[in-house]
Amino acid sequence: MTIQRRNTQQRRRKILDFLNQQGETSVEELAKKYNTSEVTIRKDLAALETDGLVLRRFGGALPMPKDAPELNTEKVSNRKIAIGKLAAQLIKDHDRIVVDSGSTTRALLSELNHKQGLVVMTNSLPLAQDLLELEKEPTVLMTGGTWDTQSGSFQGSMAEQVLQAYNFDIAFVGAAGLDPERGTTTFNELTQLTQTMAKVSQRVAVLAESSKFERKMPNLELNWDHISILVTDGDIHPEAQKAIEAKGIEVLSARSNE
Numbered sequence: 550m551t552i553q554r555r556n557t558q559q560r561r562r563k564i565l566d567f568l569n570q571q572g573e574t575s576v577e578e579l580a581k582k583y584n585t586s587e588v589t590i591r592k593d594l595a596a597l598e599t600d601g602l603v604l605r606r607f608g609g610a611l612p613m614p615k616d617a618p619e620l621n622t623e624k625v626s627n628r629k630i631a632i633g634k635l636a637a638q639l640i641k642d643h644d645r646i647v648v649d650s651g652s653t654t655r656a657l658l659s660e661l662n663h664k665q666g667l668v669v670m671t672n673s674l675p676l677a678q679d680l681l682e683l684e685k686e687p688t689v690l691m692t693g694g695t696w697d698t699q700s701g702s703f704q705g706s707m708a709e710q711v712l713q714a715y716n717f718d719i720a721f722v723g724a725a726g727l728d729p730e731r732g733t734t735t736f737n738e739l740t741q742l743t744q745t746m747a748k749v750s751q752r753v754a755v756l757a758e759s760s761k762f763e764r765k766m767p768n769l770e771l772n773w774d775h776i777s778i779l780v781t782d783g784d785i786h787p788e789a790q791k792a793i794e795a796k797g798i799e800v801l802s803a804r805s806n807e
Contacts, residue, residue: 565597568610573611574610576609595682598610601613628805633653633658634803639780643666646720647717647750654722655679662683672704673702693711709745713745717746717750718750722746729762729793733771752778753775759789780803
């Protein structure tokens with residue numbers, strides 16, 4: 550195990566040196582150069598990106614620009630990362646979990662490298678790809694169903710039927726909006742799959758930034774009766790937190806480096 554880890558680190562250093570010399574490079578080229586699989590190279594690039602050393606592009610990667618501008622979304626991204634780290638503490642080794650599509654739920658995935666023997670189902674192709682790039686690769690299940698371009702995920706009755714064949718320890722879902730009285734809300738009318746995820750899970754954790762309370766949306770997705778935990782950031786208004794906790798919901802506030 551020690552030798553394998555050392556070989557992995559050596560290969561990643563070589564990949565980084567090669568990228569710094571050659572610029573943007575494809576996964577296929579790196580796999581041939583280092584005589585390994587494309588899956589392994591993708592895991593290497595994912596780890597290097599997490600360390601802030603490279604930028605991944607479709608089918609490859611390039612070295613991190615020395616003068617990369619600060620993104621306007623950095624503040625939001627930091628909050629999502631903090632929410633993901635806090636939410637990961639709810640997961641135990643060998644848990645069976647379902648993760649809904651979304652940028653905040655996706656921030657949870659890198660933290661799964663610290664867990665053993667997970668079974669993870671998702672309705673998102675990008676999330677499934679992230680899961681397959683983890684060092685401690687979990688068992689990955691896909692809902693299947695009909696691809697919905699608006700939500701960027703699989704939806705529909707087939708996906709719901711697949712979910713109903715399983716049971717999960719915890720479901721992690723996002724929210725387009727948060728209503729202190731009603732629950733999670735959305736403009737999208739495709740709410741059935743998220744509701745099915747909640748029905749087949751012992752606990753439901755909503756991962757959402759506190760700014761979602763400012764979004765007024767017409768469609769109720771999950772009411773608070775179906776939610777166990779809200780994982781949000783430290784800027785949640787005390788009155789909103791009090792109203793939610795009064796409904797028996799545990800509220801966890803993540804602190805980000807801002």
